[in-house]
Amino acid sequence: MRTTLPDHWIEHHREGGERVGWIVPAGADFLAFDALGRQATREPVDWLTAEEALEELGLRFLGDRFVLDVEGTGGSGGATARPVRIAEVSTDGITVVTDEFGGASAVGSGAQTIRLPFPAPDTLRSADGQR
Template identity: 45%
Template sequence: MTEAGWIEHRRGDRELLGWMAPEGGGFVVIDLLGRPRTSPLPWLDAEEFLDDLGIGYLAERYRYADRPVRIGEVSTSGVTVIADEYGAASAVGAEPERFHLPFPVPADLLVAE
């Protein structure tokens, strides 16, 4: 569930890119995983940051519980990540392990290096 006061930001095709959370005299950018991405910015800068960020980061490889995972589903109700050892998440017929995480995601969901 999003915090009260978060303002949705969508791109031209109405795809949700994230939120802007009022803080002090500016707005903190919140991504689709519920993570703050900036310190407070002016409104237009926050919008531009979200536009530039897009949603491509959802396709990155992550690590959770010392395992490689990929993002499967994202909503404010929770985030599902799928175990992805050796690309198994996309193998036909595979039934990889799934982890259901709260929103915002916990700090131990990390971008894999």
């Protein structure tokens, strides 16, 4: 199901035309949101600072390893942290591919794809401990 973004979310594109996020009015200032729909500035900032935050972040983080907490897969019925890589991001949703042992892109790896809502849920986090 496609997420309809509020009208006040303003797409921000880098020079090559790729959308790297959104800038959202917050009082007299702005908040930046990354391609996953997550807040990229901790507090409201001026427009230029919001643009700079998105430009600096870019899309490179999408190539990083992530961890997805999957409910009900742990031995005690709790969540299991599964290594994943992001395969696709849009406001329609986020697709991740399981990446046990770094084999997500190997032919015949049997990697599982998991569809997540947009914006990304808190159960998806960077493998290096960052949000």
